Amino acid sequence: xxxxxxxxxxxxxxxxxxxxxxxxxxxxxxxxxxxxxxxxxxxxxxxxxxxxxxxxxxxxxxxxxxxxxxxxxxxxxxxxxxxxxxxxxxxxxxxxxxxxxxxxxxxxxxxxxxxxxxxxxxxxxxxxxxxxxxxxxxxxxxxxxxxxxxxxxxxxxxxxxxxxxxxxxxxxxxxxxxxxxxxxxxxxxxxxxxxxxxxxxxxxxxxxxxxxxxxxxxxxxxxxxxxxxxxxxxxxxxxxxxxxxxxxxxxxxxxxxxxxxxxxxxxxxxxxxxxxxxxxxxxxxxxxxxxxxxxxxxxxxxxxxxxxxxx
Amino acid sequence: xxxxxxxxxxxxxxxxxxxxxxxxxxxxxxxxxxxxxxxxxxxxxxxxxxxxxxxxxxxxxxxxxxxxxxxxxxxxxxxxxxxxxxxxxxxxxxxxxxx
Amino acid sequence: xxxxxxxxxxxxxxxxxxxxxxxxxxxxxxxxxxxxxxxxxxxxxxxxxxxxxxxxxxxxxxxxxxxxxxxxxxxxxxxxxxxxxxxxxxxxxxxxxxxxxxxxxxxxxxxxxxxxxxxxxxxxxxxxxxxxxxxxxxxxxxxxxxxxxxxxxxxxxxxxxxxxxxxxxxxxxxxxxxxxxxxxxxxxxxxxxxxxxxxxxxxxxxxxxxxxxxxxxxxxxxxxxxxxxxxxxxxxxxxxxxxxxxxxxxxxxxxxxxxxxxxxxxxxxxxxxxxxxxxxxxxxxxxxxxxxxxxxxxxxxxxxxxxxxxxxxxxxxxxxxxxxxxxxxxxxxxxxxxxxxxxxxxxxxxxxxxxxxxxxxxxxxxxxxxxxxxxxxxxxxxxxxxxxxxxxx
Numbered sequence: 132x133x134x135x136x137x138x139x140x141x142x143x144x145x146x147x148x149x150x151x152x153x154x155x156x157x158x159x160x161x162x163x164x165x166x167x168x169x170x171x172x173x174x175x176x177x178x179x180x181x182x183x184x185x186x187x188x189x190x191x192x193x194x195x196x197x198x199x200x201x202x203x204x205x206x207x208x209x210x211x212x213x214x215x216x217x218x219x220x221x222x223x224x225x226x227x228x229x230x231x232x233x234x235x236x237x238x239x240x241x242x243x244x245x246x247x248x249x250x251x252x253x254x255x256x257x258x259x260x261x262x263x264x265x266x267x268x269x270x271x272x273x274x275x276x277x278x279x280x281x282x283x284x285x286x287x288x289x290x291x292x293x294x295x296x297x298x299x300x301x302x303x304x305x306x307x308x309x310x311x312x313x314x315x316x317x318x319x320x321x322x323x324x325x326x327x328x329x330x331x332x333x334x335x336x337x338x339x340x341x342x343x344x345x346x347x348x349x350x351x352x353x354x355x356x357x358x359x360x361x362x363x364x365x366x367x368x369x370x371x372x373x374x375x376x377x378x379x380x381x382x383x384x385x386x387x388x389x390x391x392x393x394x395x396x397x398x399x400x401x402x403x404x405x406x407x408x409x410x411x412x413x414x415x416x417x418x419x420x421x422x423x424x425x426x427x428x429x430x431x432x433x434x435x436x437x438x439x440x441x442x
Numbered sequence: 443x444x445x446x447x448x449x450x451x452x453x454x455x456x457x458x459x460x461x462x463x464x465x466x467x468x469x470x471x472x473x474x475x476x477x478x479x480x481x482x483x484x485x486x487x488x489x490x491x492x493x494x495x496x497x498x499x500x501x502x503x504x505x506x507x508x509x510x511x512x513x514x515x516x517x518x519x520x521x522x523x524x525x526x527x528x529x530x531x532x533x534x535x536x537x538x539x540x541x
Numbered sequence: 542x543x544x545x546x547x548x549x550x551x552x553x554x555x556x557x558x559x560x561x562x563x564x565x566x567x568x569x570x571x572x573x574x575x576x577x578x579x580x581x582x583x584x585x586x587x588x589x590x591x592x593x594x595x596x597x598x599x600x601x602x603x604x605x606x607x608x609x610x611x612x613x614x615x616x617x618x619x620x621x622x623x624x625x626x627x628x629x630x631x632x633x634x635x636x637x638x639x640x641x642x643x644x645x646x647x648x649x650x651x652x653x654x655x656x657x658x659x660x661x662x663x664x665x666x667x668x669x670x671x672x673x674x675x676x677x678x679x680x681x682x683x684x685x686x687x688x689x690x691x692x693x694x695x696x697x698x699x700x701x702x703x704x705x706x707x708x709x710x711x712x713x714x715x716x717x718x719x720x721x722x723x724x725x726x727x728x729x730x731x732x733x734x735x736x737x738x739x740x741x742x743x744x745x746x747x748x749x750x751x752x753x754x755x756x757x758x759x760x761x762x763x764x765x766x767x768x769x770x771x772x773x774x775x776x777x778x779x780x781x782x783x784x785x786x787x788x789x790x791x792x793x794x795x796x797x798x799x800x801x802x803x804x805x806x807x808x809x810x811x812x813x814x815x816x817x818x819x820x821x822x823x824x825x826x827x828x829x830x831x832x833x834x835x836x837x838x839x840x841x842x843x844x845x846x847x848x849x850x851x852x853x854x855x856x857x858x859x860x861x862x863x864x865x866x867x868x869x870x871x872x873x874x875x876x877x878x879x880x881x882x883x884x885x886x887x888x889x890x891x892x893x894x895x896x897x898x899x900x901x902x903x904x905x906x907x908x909x910x911x912x913x914x915x916x917x918x919x920x921x922x923x924x925x926x927x928x929x930x931x932x933x934x
Contacts, residue, residue, distance in 0.1 A: 135595070144610060155653055173745075174744065176613065176741045176742065178609070179751075180611075181599075185753065186753040187753075189749050189751065189752045189753060190752065190753045190755065191752035191753065191754045191755070191758050192752070194749035196747075196749055197747070198747055199642055199741040199742070199743075199747040199748050199749070200613050200741075200747070200748075200749040200750070200751075201609060201613075201741060201749075201750050202631070202750070202752070203608055203609065203635060203751055204605070204631055204632065204635060205604055206601070207601060207602060207605035207632070210567075210597060210601070210602035210603075210605035210606045210609070211605045211606065211608060211609035212594055212609060213567070213597065213602070213605075213606045213609065213611065214565060214567060214595070214605065214606030214607055214608060214609025214610035215609040215612070215613040215741060215742075216564050216609075216618065217564075217565045217567070217593035217595050217606065217609075217610050217615070218564060218593070218610040218613035218614060218615035218617070218741075219592050219608070219613065221564045221565060221591060221592065221593040221615055222564070222613075222614065222615065222742060224591060225564075225591060225798075228742060228744065230744040232742060249598060249599060249601075249602075250598075250599075250601070250602050250605065252598065253597055253598030255598070256598070257595070257596075257597075291872035310835055406599075441658065
């Protein structure tokens, strides 16, 4: 798919201002740019798991959505959109509806990786014609930065606090994009905010217009939870990709494709250093923790490259 | 028919509220002013702008309007002053104190 | 033109649903309601309905999808029992607060634990405050008739609330009885087309549903929701009247069986009412003034009409097929007694817990209850008001 940046930026805005997400939020950057993947004239129903995005974008009576929108609960965004999509099929079949609607649901990593995992898995397995978008900020931010299964190892969160006996979260993060890809859905991809958003845009458009189930995992930094300098979000994302912590890839009909390979892979500490949640790793004597983090990032990167080499 | 949200202020009675708390229509959040959240505001220096538009996708608050491939002035009624756009501009066409 | 048939309660519900031809039916199996989606899936497989049948991965998802479909503008429903209903609990409240007129075919079964697959009402009683309309059946015919009337009640513009059509697990759902079915065309024209006002797939105007509500609005939102419930009794009676015109079968908020001059009455819900009718008939033959009040509409609770129907009674027993763990009785007991208190009734009342986990209720058991009531009236003293029927002491 070709990408005309100026044309894409000139499209009608589908997320209105006046929502109450924090200043500098990565979540709404993800949403705005995913919605630009919709073709002009096509209508959409947006689903949303409970979370920051939901409480901030539809605070009665103010909706920030320019399309139809449904929030149901925390753990059931997948199933809820399954029902909406089922309604669309039957209304079309009965000749009660002429227009084209697309179905996109947004969830944070709490609503996606964890509490909504079953509902998401069901919707994907049933190959529901929808896109599930996870804006992954690596913790339960809405309730105040508690660890999730998307939280990276050693992150300081309010339920994995750093202390005399703790180096932050002891476990690795779940590889959700791979798990969803293993549902054998037509399209799954991982992306974040890079340059002129070509990667995110192209993947969004593909996900929206691929018939059947599609999944996008978007790293969407949270300035409060990650504790970096708010204006630096694009740099944080770039470092996530250049250190191969957050690789850009897609899985199309079961074929794994690596979308970007850094010419010179940066050391993981370049990604970790600007973030307050990893501050303790840079204390004297904790070098081994960074080494372990690097080892795990390398292992995952090699595994991904291997998958992609098989095509 | 779209809901008239001007009747749904915090003093609305239970009879005034919409059935099922649904809002018919879209984008009613534009009526909510988030511009007052911060006194720091980005300043657009039009002469320096090359209309590359790299500032537009990074705004979390949809506050940089684009028309026919060209950006206009900031929507100060909603801009929260996060400063991301300042960092995204390669030409120094957006400034802001402290960023 | 009615047709006679021999059907189980689950078959009867499934046939009603085929005749209604709803838009979206997400479902997940659980005993004893499993047959409803099974029968329905065969209707879908054979092109007998236009419905989108969504075999989801849990009851939480079946109710979630039904909510999504209903908000989208489709007539939707699901079916479940017991723990399946408990798993939907959060969603029940959301369906009601969104004012979505979807239906739930509930086959009543005991809640775990211990796990048990047989009938009691602990599942739907747990959901009694969720904002759903609840209608109960004594037998297969009533289950079928209630299902046919369901959407006319829930979709009514003055109501717009979800509706639970309840029947007793196994006793009603699996037992085969003679019954009368309406013609397909009669049902379709009775139920009519679903025409929502606001819906997600409305191409003319988008809609947002499921907001965050700050304290300034929450309480007003709940009061607004309660207004829909206030219209239910009137609508139930109107729909019942129209239904009688096509079926010849009469329905109300409850059935008052031999209550005209009754001095001793039993108030109960569901299939055990049939057993109780036999006990009433036997006692009437002996000249005793026994009667039965069988609740059909339990939510909202028709308190004034119930108190009016019980006004001549000297002693009554409210029968709860669910524990409430209040140390003084079950949920129906609480509702009936508060209705009588408001009506300044003088009747002496006891509250029995019975039939839990499928415990059989025999005619003799109910005759024993009436004998107790007679004794209470004579003594002018209820004794312990919180009692168990059919328990091994």
